Amino acid sequence: MKPWQPNSYFSEILVIGMVLMPMLVCLTHSKCDFEAIFNFGDSNTDTGGFFAAFPAQTSPFGVTYFKKPVGRASDGRLIVDFLAQALGLPFLSPYLQSIGSDYKHGANYATLASTVLLPNTSLFVTGISPFSLAIQLNQMKQFKTRVDELQGQDSKLPSPDIFSKSLYTFYIGQNDFTSNLAGSSISGVKQYLPQVVSQIAGTIKELYGLGGRTFMVLNLAPVGCYPAFLVELPHSSSDLDEFGCMTSYNNAVVDYNNLLKQTLSQTSKDLSDASVIYVDAHSILLDLFQHPTSHGLQYGTKACCGYGGGSYNFNPKVYCGNSKEINGSTLTATACGDPQNYVSWDGIHATEVANKHITWAILNGSYFDPPFPLHEHCDIQPIG
Numbered sequence: 001m002k003p004w005q006p007n008s009y010f011s012e013i014l015v016i017g018m019v020l021m022p023m024l025v026c027l028t029h030s031k032c033d034f035e036a037i038f039n040f041g042d043s044n045t046d047t048g049g050f051f052a053a054f055p056a057q058t059s060p061f062g063v064t065y066f067k068k069p070v071g072r073a074s075d076g077r078l079i080v081d082f083l084a085q086a087l088g089l090p091f092l093s094p095y096l097q098s099i100g101s102d103y104k105h106g107a108n109y110a111t112l113a114s115t116v117l118l119p120n121t122s123l124f125v126t127g128i129s130p131f132s133l134a135i136q137l138n139q140m141k142q143f144k145t146r147v148d149e150l151q152g153q154d155s156k157l158p159s160p161d162i163f164s165k166s167l168y169t170f171y172i173g174q175n176d177f178t179s180n181l182a183g184s185s186i187s188g189v190k191q192y193l194p195q196v197v198s199q200i201a202g203t204i205k206e207l208y209g210l211g212g213r214t215f216m217v218l219n220l221a222p223v224g225c226y227p228a229f230l231v232e233l234p235h236s237s238s239d240l241d242e243f244g245c246m247t248s249y250n251n252a253v254v255d256y257n258n259l260l261k262q263t264l265s266q267t268s269k270d271l272s273d274a275s276v277i278y279v280d281a282h283s284i285l286l287d288l289f290q291h292p293t294s295h296g297l298q299y300g301t302k303a304c305c306g307y308g309g310g311s312y313n314f315n316p317k318v319y320c321g322n323s324k325e326i327n328g329s330t331l332t333a334t335a336c337g338d339p340q341n342y343v344s345w346d347g348i349h350a351t352e353v354a355n356k357h358i359t360w361a362i363l364n365g366s367y368f369d370p371p372f373p374l375h376e377h378c379d380i381q382p383i384g
Helices: 008-028 049-053 079-086 133-150 160-165 174-178 186-190 193-209 227-232 247-270 281-290 352-364
Strands: 036-041 106-108 166-171 214-218 275-279 299-303 323-326 329-332 342-344
Touching (some): 036 079, 079 166, 133 193, 160 166, 227 299, 281 352
Parallel strands (some): 036 106, 166 214, 214 275, 299 342
Antiparallel strands (some): 323 329
8 A cells, every 4th residue: 555645736825825824824923022010100000919919909090991990090990001912911919909800910009099118107197108109019929928939829820030021110109299289389398209219229129139120110290281280289370381380380290390301310220130211101102282273182181080070070079970958959960971182081090092192192202201112122012
C-alpha cells in the first residue's frame, strides 16, 4: 500500500494556511511591555474601592457606560479605565473589593476622598477617606507579599515577576489641596504642599524597591474651574478670569504642579534605571474647561448632575443623585440627559467624555515630562 499523500488542492490550502497563520497571529496579538497597572489615587481614579468598603452609591452614577452605579464617581469610565483599555488590559479591580476581583493584571488602591497626607482629625468631621497614600502603599506591599508567598497557586493573582513589568500610576493630591481651603487661606494651604510632593516621591522610591520601574504621576487639576468650588470657595468677581475660573486658586495649583514637577525630576535622577514621568493632565483639563466647544462639548464650568441650574448647577446641600427637604420642599439633584456635552459630571468629577479627552492627550505623549514613547512599549488599542 502506498503511503497517503495530499492531493495538489489540499497541498495548496496547507501552504496558504502556513503562510497566513503567522500573519493572523500578528494581527490579533498586541504587544505591550506592561502586563499590569497598579494605581494609587482618589475618586478621580477609584474604580469601586470606597463603595466596596462603604456601600452606598446610587444612580445616576455610571449611566453612560455601565448603565448602573459601579463605584466610579462619574457617569462612566475614568482615565485609569481608558488607560487599561489602551494597553489591552481589563479594567482594574479595586483592592478593597472582595467579590469578583481578578488581580492578574494589577490592582487599584485608589479610593474616593483619599489624600496624600492623612489629617489628624476625624474622618466624619473632615469627609476624608482613611485610605491615604501611605495606607495604599502598605496595601501594595501586602499584595506583593501574598503574591510571592503563593507563587502562582491562585489563578486570580499574577506571577511574582509582574512587579517589574507593570505601570504604576498616581492621580492624587486634590483633596489635600481642597479639603483645607475652607478653614485656611491659600497661602496657609501652600505651606504644607512640599510635604505632599515629598510623600509622593517617597512612595515611588518604595515601589522601586518592590521592583517598579515605570511611574506616571498626573498633576493637580485646575480646581478653580470646578463648579463645586466656584460655589463653595470664597472669591470675588474680580478673581474670575474671562472663562469664569478662579485665578487665585488656579495659580496656587500651578505653584503646586511646578513643585511636583521639580521633585519628580530629582526622583528620576535618584532612580537612574527607572522612568519617573510627570503627566500634565492639568493643561488638558484646563483647555476643556476654557474651550469646551473646541472639543465638541458645550458646557465647561456647569455640572451635568446637580440642583439649581444657573451657571454652575451645583448646590452643596443637595449632591448628585440625592434628595433633601429644605424649607418644606423636597429638592432632588438629577442628571442632565446629555452628559456627553459636559466637562463636569457632578461639580467635582469629570464626565466620561472629559476623561476620554484627557486619556487621548496622554496617550499622544506630548504631555509627558520627560518624554516617554509609550507607543514604543505598547501597541495602543482604541478606547472608543
